[in-house]
Amino acid sequence: MMLNTSEPSPKRMKFSQNGDDHYAKIKEERFKLPIRPVKHKLIQEVQRHPTVIIIGETGSGKTTQIPQYLYEAGVHRNSIIAITQPRKVAAITVSQRVALEKRSDIGDLVGYCVRFDDSTTEKTKIKYMTDGMLLRESILDPLMKRYSIVILDEAHERTIQTDVLFGVVKSAQRQRQRNGMRPLKVIVMSATMDVDHFSQYFNKAPVLYLEGRQFPIRVMFSKEEQSDYLFSSLVTLFQIHREAPAQEDILIFLTGQEEIESAVKSIKDISSTLMGNVPNMIVCPLYAALPPQQQLKVFQKTPKGCRKVIVSTNVAETSVTISGVRFVIDSGKVKAKIYNSRGGLDLMKVVNLSQAQAQQRCGRAGREAPGSCYRLYTEQQYDTFKKTTVPEIQRCNLASVVLQLVAMGIHDVINFDFMDKPSPEAIHTAVEQLKLLGALENNDEAKLTPAGKNMAAFPLDPRLSKVVLAAKDFECLEEILTIVSLLSVDSILFTPQNKREHALAVREKFMSSEGDHITLLNIYKAYKGVQGNKAWCQENFINQRNMRTAIDVRRQLREICVKQSLPFNTCGLDTASVRKCLVSGFFMNSAELQREGEYISLSTRKPVTIHPSSALFHCKPSYVIYNELVQTSKCYMRDLCVVDAAWLYDSAPSYFKKKKPTG
């Protein structure tokens, strides 16, 4: 195109050299982060002390900037800086951001490492990873030799993995010092809670406070106690809806999928009857099991003149951040798993939040502008809430944790340096279970057996690892890998409430009279038979996402089996071998049919019932094993498999000597 120079010159066009503006902007953004003024102080503290605790609210920039500061200052001494995150998405997205800031490709200087996805190379010095990943690595290398700095981020979330890592990094640090090795710097980053607790545990480490970028939030308590939080949340929602300008979105915290779906329906019904000048309402449910496509709806920008209402479980507390939210309605409730180490049974219960959780929920209203939080409980009720959430490690089965610790060479698990110790009883139960599975020597030394060493290599519950190892003897590893993979992911069965009958009828063809495990195996075979066809999944109400995860897991397990030279046999249609394998890991979860037609658990002699969702619901086999007990209206066995009394006895003679099956 020719420009006619006699014409008045057009508006000057601006050019910049390939991306300079972009990077200038990134640089400017980095400079404006609240953490920037304390950069030098921070580097100094880390150089002076083996451990530093950093307290900072969201938005301070600590997660992205601190590793870069330490790298630029050379504190890492040319070895790797690890930064752990409780969630995979966080590890991946943060590392991508930092790579961008460093003008480097992901996997060069900056990389991430999560299950099924490792972007790091020998060039990587800043490595974002899940806490679970670092924990698994430390089984092979308890001194964490490849790292000079370990940063444990989001420590306040107190995941099991972070809690175990606390002790592992402390021990690695001490041992490296004692052996005159290169020191291990530890940085613990947390939100504002439990500061003294953290500092005390980490040898009175210095604490650095960072300013965050949080807008003020008006917190309102209910004046009276509410008997029905569901109803109260609807009343509050429409109260706000009538008064607040459009585009100011509302986030409601409830407890579970079913509750949320029914609330969404009520809200839609009510809003369609509203008269007068109120904004249009867009109502979105949000929970982890929601198909990804529907989850995306939550992130779409609210159209002009509308208001988005998000009804969510606690996913929106930490895992998911939604822009546009100005109001939070907090039911004060959360669904939590409670584990009973005596009966070995799980139960899900709706319980009150901790104060820390309530604070976290409030914060979701002030990410971009001042906001409000409506609490559907009184201030007096709030005062009765626990200050902090009981750490997960005190609420679950510890068999896996104990096996990992022993595999790292920590034999005295009872005296392991936990920040908050699990009960001795819970540890004892785990040790006993591992002995029964043949993972630990049957004495007081807590020493791994050769089988135990192999079991620790699998990213599985020890009972499932045991099942995999047993497949060698019963020559059915292919089938077992399939079943174990399917058991270790979220359910591949997808049963929408309104099409429940239909879903069950369609899936009837996969049902096995030998139980749920064999049913799962049938489904997997059928899925493979149609090459993972999407339409087939829809027709048969199979959750394709979870099925794909199971296939990834299977591949990973297969690789570990190769390393252990396990033979890849198949048993064809002889499912007895498969069921015998299952018995070797789950014999302690067995039940016997009584004359009256009821079952009792052989470990506790307490009555148990077949869960209505099981393939065996209408059957009455004499002996079954089950994956888990769930206490609701009754004590239900879930995921059952038909077995012979003799198999039970053969798998653990000394165990059953006392509780000999009567049949």
Place this chain on the structure above:
DNA sequence: GTCTGCCAG
């Protein structure tokens, strides 16, 4: 004849 929150390896 059920009622499962969330995350990780």
